[in-house]
Amino acid sequence: MPTSIIGKRIPKLDAPDKATGRTTYGHDVRLPGMLHGRILYTRHPHARILNIDTSKAEKLPGVRAVLTAADNPQTKFGYGKDNTAFKGDKIRCLADAVAAVAAIDPDIAAEALSLIEVEYEPLPAIFTIADALAEGAPLIHTERRSNRFHTYRYSHGDPDAGEAESDVIVEASYKLPYVSHACMETSVIVAQFDHRGHLTLWSTTQIPFLLQRDLSEALDIPGSQIRIIQTAIGGAFGRGLDIYPYEPIAALMARKTGKPVRLSFSRHEEFMAAPVRQPAEVLVRAGAKGDGRLTFRDVAADLDVGAYISWGAVTPLVMMETAASLYRVPHVRFSADCVYTNNPTTGAVRGYGNPQSTFFIETIMDQLAEALDMDQVDFRLRNANIPNSETPQGLIITSCGLKECLEAVAAAADRGAESEEWGAEITNYQLPITDYQLPITKPHLKRGIGFASTLNVGGGARIYRSDGCGATVKVDDFGHVTVVTGSTEIGQGSETILAQIVAETLGTHLHDITVINSDTDVKPWDVGVHASRTTFIAGNAAYLAAVDARGQIFETAAAMFGVSADNLIAGGGKIKVKDDENRVMSLSKAVRKRHFREDGQVVIGEGWYDPPTKLVDKDTYKGNISAAYGFGSQMAEVEVDTETGHVRVLRLACANDVGRAINPMAVEGQIEGGAQMGLGYALTEEVLVKDGRVLNPDFLDYRLFTSADMPAIETIIVETDDPGGPFGAKGVGEMGGTPTAAAIANAIYDAIGVRLTQLPMTPERVLAALDKKRGKEQTLAKFDSTLTC
Amino acid sequence: MKPFDHYSPKTLPEALDLLAQMNGRARVNAGGTDLMLKMKAGFLQPEAIINIKRLPELKGVTYDETAGLTMGALTTLRDLTRTAVIRDHYPVLAQAAGLMASEQIRSFATVGGNLCNASPSADLAPPLMVLGGTAVIAHQNGVRELSLDDFFLGPGQSALKPGELLKEIHLPPPTGQTVYLKQSPRAYMDIAVVGVAVRLHQVNGRCREARVVLGAVAPIPLRAREAEAVLEENLVDNGRIAQAAQIAADACTPIDDVRGSAWYRQRMVQVLTRRGLTALAAP
Numbered sequence A: 001m002p003t004s005i006i007g008k009r010i011p012k013l014d015a016p017d018k019a020t021g022r023t024t025y026g027h028d029v030r031l032p033g034m035l036h037g038r039i040l041y042t043r044h045p046h047a048r049i050l051n052i053d054t055s056k057a058e059k060l061p062g063v064r065a066v067l068t069a070a071d072n073p074q075t076k077f078g079y080g081k082d083n084t085a086f087k088g089d090k091i092r093c094l095a096d097a098v099a100a101v102a103a104i105d106p107d108i109a110a111e112a113l114s115l116i117e118v119e120y121e122p123l124p125a126i127f128t129i130a131d132a133l134a135e136g137a138p139l140i141h142t143e144r145r146s147n148r149f150h151t152y153r154y155s156h157g158d159p160d161a162g163e164a165e166s167d168v169i170v171e172a173s174y175k176l177p178y179v180s181h182a183c184m185e186t187s188v189i190v191a192q193f194d195h196r197g198h199l200t201l202w203s204t205t206q207i208p209f210l211l212q213r214d215l216s217e218a219l220d221i222p223g224s225q226i227r228i229i230q231t232a233i234g235g236a237f238g239r240g241l242d243i244y245p246y247e248p249i250a251a252l253m254a255r256k257t258g259k260p261v262r263l264s265f266s267r268h269e270e271f272m273a274a275p276v277r278q279p280a281e282v283l284v285r286a287g288a289k290g291d292g293r294l295t296f297r298d299v300a301a302d303l304d305v306g307a308y309i310s311w312g313a314v315t316p317l318v319m320m321e322t323a324a325s326l327y328r329v330p331h332v333r334f335s336a337d338c339v340y341t342n343n344p345t346t347g348a349v350r351g352y353g354n355p356q357s358t359f360f361i362e363t364i365m366d367q368l369a370e371a372l373d374m375d376q377v378d379f380r381l382r383n384a385n386i387p388n389s390e391t392p393q394g395l396i397i398t399s400c401g402l403k404e405c406l407e408a409v410a411a412a413a414d415r416g417a418e419s420e421e422w423g424a425e426i427t428n429y430q431l432p433i434t435d436y437q438l439p440i441t442k443p444h445l446k447r448g449i450g451f452a453s454t455l456n457v458g459g460g461a462r463i464y465r466s467d468g469c470g471a472t473v474k475v476d477d478f479g480h481v482t483v484v485t486g487s488t489e490i491g492q493g494s495e496t497i498l499a500q501i502v503a504e505t506l507g508t509h510l511h512d513i514t515v516i517n518s519d520t521d522v523k524p525w526d527v528g529v530h531a532s533r534t535t536f537i538a539g540n541a542a543y544l545a546a547v548d549a550r551g552q553i554f555e556t557a558a559a560m561f562g563v564s565a566d567n568l569i570a571g572g573g574k575i576k577v578k579d580d581e582n583r584v585m586s587l588s589k590a591v592r593k594r595h596f597r598e599d600g601q602v603v604i605g606e607g608w609y610d611p612p613t614k615l616v617d618k619d620t621y622k623g624n625i626s627a628a629y630g631f632g633s634q635m636a637e638v639e640v641d642t643e644t645g646h647v648r649v650l651r652l653a654c655a656n657d658v659g660r661a662i663n664p665m666a667v668e669g670q671i672e673g674g675a676q677m678g679l680g681y682a683l684t685e686e687v688l689v690k691d692g693r694v695l696n697p698d699f700l701d702y703r704l705f706t707s708a709d710m711p712a713i714e715t716i717i718v719e720t721d722d723p724g725g726p727f728g729a730k731g732v733g734e735m736g737g738t739p740t741a742a743a744i745a746n747a748i749y750d751a752i753g754v755r756l757t758q759l760p761m762t763p764e765r766v767l768a769a770l771d772k773k774r775g776k777e778q779t780l781a782k783f784d785s786t787l788t789c
Numbered sequence B: 001m002k003p004f005d006h007y008s009p010k011t012l013p014e015a016l017d018l019l020a021q022m023n024g025r026a027r028v029n030a031g032g033t034d035l036m037l038k039m040k041a042g043f044l045q046p047e048a049i050i051n052i053k054r055l056p057e058l059k060g061v062t063y064d065e066t067a068g069l070t071m072g073a074l075t076t077l078r079d080l081t082r083t084a085v086i087r088d089h090y091p092v093l094a095q096a097a098g099l100m101a102s103e104q105i106r107s108f109a110t111v112g113g114n115l116c117n118a119s120p121s122a123d124l125a126p127p128l129m130v131l132g133g134t135a136v137i138a139h140q141n142g143v144r145e146l147s148l149d150d151f152f153l154g155p156g157q158s159a160l161k162p163g164e165l166l167k168e169i170h171l172p173p174p175t176g177q178t179v180y181l182k183q184s185p186r187a188y189m190d191i192a193v194v195g196v197a198v199r200l201h202q203v204n205g206r207c208r209e210a211r212v213v214l215g216a217v218a219p220i221p222l223r224a225r226e227a228e229a230v231l232e233e234n235l236v237d238n239g240r241i242a243q244a245a246q247i248a249a250d251a252c253t254p255i256d257d258v259r260g261s262a263w264y265r266q267r268m269v270q271v272l273t274r275r276g277l278t279a280l281a282a283p
């Protein structure tokens, strides 16, 4: 179908206001009489609270309330229903809140915190999985009999038989780090009660409707009395997918003081108290036949989920999807143990388990290809997923462009770093003087190329009983269109995409469309913004609502023209009779005719879309969780300094099967933004945790890739026209960063013959691995002065 | 942040009087890119801030072939990257400053602040030391001069006494060639895991004078005098370079911290010293 707005490169509609400082973020919200809250965190990772004395803090002028567990509900909440707002008797991690103060300014609140006296009895703390599972280990949650929260066991085929029939078998163990969402905007919330006792929250949540329910439980007030207004969100990446203690705490302070209360995290607090990406220790075995066919995979993962259960403990669902269904593998076994410790609580971060599993699956693929002496790309093509197939796990793959993605990045590799496409960008790359500008010979610099692919849900992901989203489309008498969607804009560009879908369907102009998506009192239900689902799910809902509205307008227009509605088409803000150029009227005219008459009607279309998918079976973990699957491949070329261990990524080619690019510019933005996170995961980002404490809670020592560090990126869009997606589109939000670490690790191996199995691959770790290859342990105090590799 | 008084004196004597009156309870603020962070984090809680940005005596850069270079303490990192006499005669300063922070921070951050903050990883300390820099320190009764070799006493501790201000830095006319090498995970916006500045003055193929100063591997920016000694009066060939690099690595006393392990830092001293010397020794 020819389209006029779908498929166009359109800058995000909300970008100019964001770039010029007009947008209202959570940190900008100020209400009359508003107080400032601060949280007192514990000083011990595992302890019993003996006494809390708040009397001095209460007397400090300017303090309006001091809250502790004593006077507040102890209802459990969170994904694992094991967390509370305040901790009254037991402390389980350093992010536990002991008390909170509401005061007339933030400095007074901070001073009041220092006046609260807490007496603790420290308990032996647990920081490793081994310690947590040891015989007689202290229980972190005493009401449970074990520190093991859950064990996932998945299998298909007969892994032992698969192993027996393998011609090559490889094995490796991996260690994956904590990383932070590193949102530009730290966590923030403003809470206010009105005279009816109804609560309004200004929030950066990604799940407004589930949060209503969660808060209703945590605060013991009906969900119908909670309204959530989402401010513009300055980064989310999964951070806003659960309820966290600071949210009920803000509401409790507002209730106690009768004033609006604002709680905003410092950067330090954000690193310490916000969730982190699930780390893992993983053992992987895999095999293949001499002809290159995969035979089996066996994955065993240990997950330290921290002190409370949030979404980190559910990441094995995605890890197992990659293990079981990325490429065609007849026999797969996957197990994961999720274990409580006194470490930071783990959550969902963009890609949700997939960057972790893609790292080990795709580096193992590299080892297999090497063992078989096969070309890296050919080996992957030999095993690639194919369209219109069902994986043994039960994923129903409709459109699939994995082959095209692999071929595209292989072609990019062949073009070479010095080719015209790449050359200019690579020389523009800002070089650290240390290694590159010295007039010395550089035998220490080695180059290599690596590949990796990814499979990601692209048509929603049913992890809740509904994966639905509602939408309405109102067309007014000026021809202005208001799209009200249940979905949430978190910077991914959903407002623009939904506006494009509705504009295309109604045949109107983009500038006539406004998208409203931020108020639970206004918008219809949606499960939340996660799993790359918004374009597919909210897009389908908006499309259905637009079709409904168009039908209403066409009914009136058809009567005016005296033709049947089937004979009408819409475009450019006008309604036309097919094959009759002279019979045209404006969309708004038809709407006015419908409104302003006896028995008039407003034009409001509605749509609800819940994809044809299933929750996975709770014992076998099989089932079709998504209505479509996205695919992608990346090629990284690196240069490794064998004396410093520094890895410089020269270029990254990213090909993604997105079904159809509704807005290619927005797709590129998602892929490049994803790659930025993937590069950090690969090379620089790690929340360092020792004894439960974050050692680098700032952007000085938590290193994101900055614009100056970014390599040249080539984005390649592969279109496969998915049958279920709006205009053929599938999700792309998470794939951009998922294969990056594996592609880089494989490139490093190509360059220097060393396999890195721990992320991030810092200069120190690369050099230590090189030392090991040279037969030296890195702790040697003395070293050879003329290192050669 | 704790409340504090704020003063903006217009002349150096006025500032020095204020400093003397406050007797250690005030902090001077230049670019504020170190100070404000420490105050926000609660590490420093001065009763007063004395803004020195308006003091004309602390501004300006002058160069003379025989006297060398004098630059005010308020010279910004951006000035270092753009001022013609610096780029022409002391290019290592432009190069080192160009590796620091970001364009925004470089427009605020000053040379004086970088030195007085006395971080062992301060990027300007090693290059200014190998260039033979002298600190000109002002106090109520006049000025005193101190070689930068003696300026640093420990992490966060300079030789400035209460009531003293760093007025300017003096450099002798340049001899030989100088390079500064910085190792950090990121190319920009990063603190040095190791920084090495090397100056080599060769006459007729022999080393007349050598300077090697190491950053971030000891409590203070460290002059590797033994490494200098094996180079001076000798032919700087690969063997000598390897020897000097090894000695430099042995001289440092790095720690394990979140930015790097001691073994890695020591190793980088060796690699960077060798690379720097190799580059400078090349005919």
Ligand SMILES: Cc1cc2nc3c(=O)[nH]c(=O)nc-3n(C[C@H](O)[C@H](O)[C@H](O)COP(=O)(O)OP(=O)(O)OC[C@H]3O[C@@H](n4cnc5c(N)ncnc54)[C@H](O)[C@@H]3O)c2cc1C
Binding pocket: B027, B028, B029, B030, B031, B032, B033, B034, B035, B036, B037, B052, B073, B074, B099, B100, B101, B102, B105, B108, B109, B110, B111, B112, B113, B114, B115, B116, B117, B121, B122, B123, B124, B160, B164, B165, B166, B167, B189, B190, B191, B192
């Ligand atoms: C994002 C970021 C990146 C950075 N990157 C780097 C980097 O790459 N390399 C690096 O070395 N540093 C870096 N820094 C640290 C800092 O920017 C530099 O050290 C800078 O040169 C400090 O100068 P300032 O004028 O801002 O000092 P200020 O913060 O104003 O002062 C620092 C200290 O020196 C004292 N002081 C300042 N001037 C004088 C004077 N004339 N006499 C006496 N005392 C004085 C102050 O009282 C204070 O104690 C970075 C900082 C930030 C925030």
